[in-house]
Amino acid sequence: MIPYGRQWISPEDVASVVAILSSDHLTQGPAIPRFQDAIRAACSAPHAIAVNSATSGLHIACLALGLGPGTWLWTSPNSFVASANVARLCGAEVDFVDIDPDTLNMCPRQLRDKLETARHLGRLPHIVMPVHFGGTPCDMQAIHALAHDYGFRVIEDASHAIGARHETGPIGDCRYSDACVFSFHPVKIVTTGEGGVITTRDDRLATKLNRLRSHGITRDPAMMTRDSDGPWYYQQLDLGLNYRMTDMQAALGTSQMQRLDQFINLRHRLASRYDTALAGLPLLRPRRDLAGRSALHLYPVQLDPSLPDRASLRRRLFDHMRARGIGVNVHYIPIHTQPYYRALGFAPGQYPGAETYYEGALSLPLHPQMSEDDQSAVIAHLTSGLASLGLVRACVTQHLRTVP
Numbered sequence: 001m002i003p004y005g006r007q008w009i010s011p012e013d014v015a016s017v018v019a020i021l022s023s024d025h026l027t028q029g030p031a032i033p034r035f036q037d038a039i040r041a042a043c044s045a046p047h048a049i050a051v052n053s054a055t056s057g058l059h060i061a062c063l064a065l066g067l068g069p070g071t072w073l074w075t076s077p078n079s080f081v082a083s084a085n086v087a088r089l090c091g092a093e094v095d096f097v098d099i100d101p102d103t104l105n106m107c108p109r110q111l112r113d114k115l116e117t118a119r120h121l122g123r124l125p126h127i128v129m130p131v132h133f134g135g136t137p138c139d140m141q142a143i144h145a146l147a148h149d150y151g152f153r154v155i156e157d158a159s160h161a162i163g164a165r166h167e168t169g170p171i172g173d174c175r176y177s178d179a180c181v182f183s184f185h186p187v188k189i190v191t192t193g194e195g196g197v198i199t200t201r202d203d204r205l206a207t208k209l210n211r212l213r214s215h216g217i218t219r220d221p222a223m224m225t226r227d228s229d230g231p232w233y234y235q236q237l238d239l240g241l242n243y244r245m246t247d248m249q250a251a252l253g254t255s256q257m258q259r260l261d262q263f264i265n266l267r268h269r270l271a272s273r274y275d276t277a278l279a280g281l282p283l284l285r286p287r288r289d290l291a292g293r294s295a296l297h298l299y300p301v302q303l304d305p306s307l308p309d310r311a312s313l314r315r316r317l318f319d320h321m322r323a324r325g326i327g328v329n330v331h332y333i334p335i336h337t338q339p340y341y342r343a344l345g346f347a348p349g350q351y352p353g354a355e356t357y358y359e360g361a362l363s364l365p366l367h368p369q370m371s372e373d374d375q376s377a378v379i380a381h382l383t384s385g386l387a388s389l390g391l392v393r394a395c396v397t398q399h400l401r402t403v404p
Contacts, residue, residue, distance in 0.1 A: 005365070019251065174201045330361055
């Protein structure tokens with residue numbers, strides 16, 4: 001099976017984890033600040049707070065910014081369910097803003113229109129959470145301008161986007177947001193096994209996030225409500241959680257971050273080959289001529305929207321590929337169509353952009369260890385699958401031999 005994504009673990013990565021296993025600190029040790037320093041440097045951000053998953057990072061970022069009962073979070077329906085679930089875990093309400101069909105990200109124009117309606121209803125969101133889908137940067141400048149006009153806070157769900165850049169700097173610099181959250185799951189660009197990091201420019205927010213990830217506890221005498229009883233003493237100031245990252249994870253992440261540029265460049269090289277090979281097929285390819293630079297966590301294609309019965313054709317193409325060892329996947333089922341959210345009153349048809357994308361979407365394998373031979377096999381089976389559906393002539397496969 002050629003997977004749609006997978007980790008690339010080097011001997012240096014292995015050695016970094018083994019060194020931790022031989023040390024005195026398996027958790028809450030010096031590897032955590034080193035990893036946080038690597039993220040700060042890559043993102044040009046003053047603060048980086050490592051946690052045990054991106055979901056945990058999104059959760060405590062929402063808590064730290066005051067999301068709770070009686071408040072609203074808006075996010076993209078084209079995302080993994082965690083983007084919305086964290087609001088519900090805070091006791092808040094959730095709504096969605098449909099996507100731009102070119103970027104597959106939250107559409108700033110639709111956000112503006114929805115905000116204007118919400119202002120008249122007295123139901124503006126407390127937090128808006130744009131999602132950098134597939135590693136493609138959202139239009140953060142436009143969202144930031146709307147945040148200024150309508151008074152909401154911004155958390156970037158950058159689970160796909162470590163190494164991506166917006167027009168003026170790296171994703172994660174929080175120039176246009178209050179906080180930004182990355183994922184380091186094994187299929188992501190850089191991995192810590194499981195793990196996440198929150199970046200922010202806000203000193204007070206960083207202090208709160210550091211407490212919330214570790215039970216709401218502080219050992220800092222300056223923050224305590226009374227004098228310390230002794231070196232063992234701590235105080236719980238918030239209702240926090242145990243969302244800490246281990247030193248083993250952090251050591252792996254620090255080692256991996258040294259190859260971040262290599263990982264991104266290899267993804268772009270493979271994506272360029274896909275761009276060339278798939279031209280002329282009845283597919284929409286991901287837009288790569290947009291402002292900024294994608295991290296290319298995913299290479300999602302779509303069957304031509306003009307095709308009748310796209311969902312059935314996509315299923316047949318998916319099965320054709322999987323049967324031949326090509327680990328295609330689908331990202332994402334629109335969140336509002338999930339049974340949990342339908343029970344809250346959401347229904348199919350509310351966010352047609354996300355639903356139209358989903359019914360024809362297929363994520364092709366893309367990761368730095370994929371060889372050109374493997375990629376050519378993906379392209380050949382994709383083309384033969386389209387031919388079996390009567391969508392292209394079988395002879396098109398001859399074109400693949402000329403892909404650079």
